[in-house]
Amino acid sequence: MVNLETTFAGLRLKNPLVAASSGLTNSVKKIKELENAGIGAIVLKSLFEEQIENHSEKLSQIADYPEAADYINTYIEMNHMEKYLDLIRSAKKECDIPIVASINCYKLSRWVEFAKTIQDAGADAIELNLFVLNAGELGDTYLEDSYVNIVRELRKIIRIPVVIKMAKNISNLPGLVGKLKALGAGGVVLFNRFYQLDIDIKNLEITSGPVFSNPSDFSDTLRWTAIVSGRVPDFDIACSYGVHSWEDSVKGILAGAGAIQLCSLLYEQGLDVIEDTLMCMEEWMLQSNYERIDDFKGKLNYGNIKDSALYERVQFMKYFSSYK
Numbered sequence: 461m462v463n464l465e466t467t468f469a470g471l472r473l474k475n476p477l478v479a480a481s482s483g484l485t486n487s488v489k490k491i492k493e494l495e496n497a498g499i500g501a502i503v504l505k506s507l508f509e510e511q512i513e514n515h516s517e518k519l520s521q522i523a524d525y526p527e528a529a530d531y532i533n534t535y536i537e538m539n540h541m542e543k544y545l546d547l548i549r550s551a552k553k554e555c556d557i558p559i560v561a562s563i564n565c566y567k568l569s570r571w572v573e574f575a576k577t578i579q580d581a582g583a584d585a586i587e588l589n590l591f592v593l594n595a596g597e598l599g600d601t602y603l604e605d606s607y608v609n610i611v612r613e614l615r616k617i618i619r620i621p622v623v624i625k626m627a628k629n630i631s632n633l634p635g636l637v638g639k640l641k642a643l644g645a646g647g648v649v650l651f652n653r654f655y656q657l658d659i660d661i662k663n664l665e666i667t668s669g670p671v672f673s674n675p676s677d678f679s680d681t682l683r684w685t686a687i688v689s690g691r692v693p694d695f696d697i698a699c700s701y702g703v704h705s706w707e708d709s710v711k712g713i714l715a716g717a718g719a720i721q722l723c724s725l726l727y728e729q730g731l732d733v734i735e736d737t738l739m740c741m742e743e744w745m746l747q748s749n750y751e752r753i754d755d756f757k758g759k760l761n762y763g764n765i766k767d768s769a770l771y772e773r774v775q776f777m778k779y780f781s782s783y784k
């Protein structure tokens with residue numbers, strides 16, 4: 461008999477699968493369905509700061525996929541604070557699994573204000589969905605400083621775990637995660653996936669790119685999960701971005717994640733994939749003689765494999781030399 465229980469950011473999860481913040485987690489009905497389907501925890505759709513509304517208005521004009529528009533605009537408009545707090549309260553009342561709220565803000569004072577109210581509404585943790593695109597006009601360390609300052613301020617007044625959903629383009633990811641840990645963050649999610657754009661070469665217009673990730677996106681997630689897990693020991697990581705199979709979930713845990721966030725997979729395959737994934741993970745654990753998640757969590761992380769340089773290989777020259 462295997463046990464899929466795990467912990468993430470101080471929360472006990474009956475299994476490592478977490479529904480990532482998206483349109484699938486924006487109502488109690490959907491959240492309840494996810495719980496019934498076997499999910500271990502839920503991250504609610506983000507509550508966006510007003511400022512994004514302005515950004516999103518511009519962006520939504522070029523988004524031709526309904527979910528993309530939803531991602532950047534529709535929900536933002538509807539999602540006023542009171543409604544969000546109601547969602548937290550109702551989700552907590554209806555569900556037994558951990559409910560993580562998600563906030564997206566730009567101004568430090570707003571983050572603190574939002575987080576406090578969300579804590580009071582009963583959320584089990586807060587996930588910070590933070591990213592500012594630096595198109596050249598912000599300082600070199602603007603993004604990194606924002607993560608640090610926000611976590612520092614939040615930890616002064618927030619008791620519940622604060623989880624940071626990281627952007628990919630951080631110059632020294634393990635260094636920054638180490639700082640966030642030292643400041644009292646509860647864990648990190650590697651990574652967030654942002655709105656993707658494209659260029660329409662017929663009409664010479666900017667359009668929206670793919671809304672969902674694809675399996676090849678997972679390699680980067682795996683690499684950084686393993687490196688951060690090895691470099692920043694005893695700190696909770698949730699794998700996200702590109703998880704498209706039960707094998708990916710097992711790989712994420714081997715790389716050091718304690719939880720696995722699912723989004724595109726749930727959209728594309730429906731909620732039955734949760735039970736299938738859990739069954740396959742259990743079967744794999746049985747066959748590999750692992751009784752608990754902790755028995756193999758991080759077994760192949762950067763600190764635990766013999767040749768950690770394997771995670772640092774980025775050039776093709778040796779490995780694809782057969783491709784002339």
Ligand SMILES: Cc1cc2nc3c(=O)[nH]c(=O)nc-3n(C[C@H](O)[C@H](O)[C@H](O)COP(=O)(O)O)c2cc1C
Nearest residue numbers: 480481482483506527589653673701702722723724
């Ligand atoms: C339609 C849609 C809506 C999303 N909304 C949010 C959101 O409100 N907040 C957030 O932090 N991430 C949001 N995301 C990003 C997902 O939570 C997730 O990080 C991303 O899709 C990568 O995971 P995946 O490869 O499993 O899809 C959204 C993604 C999609 C596809």
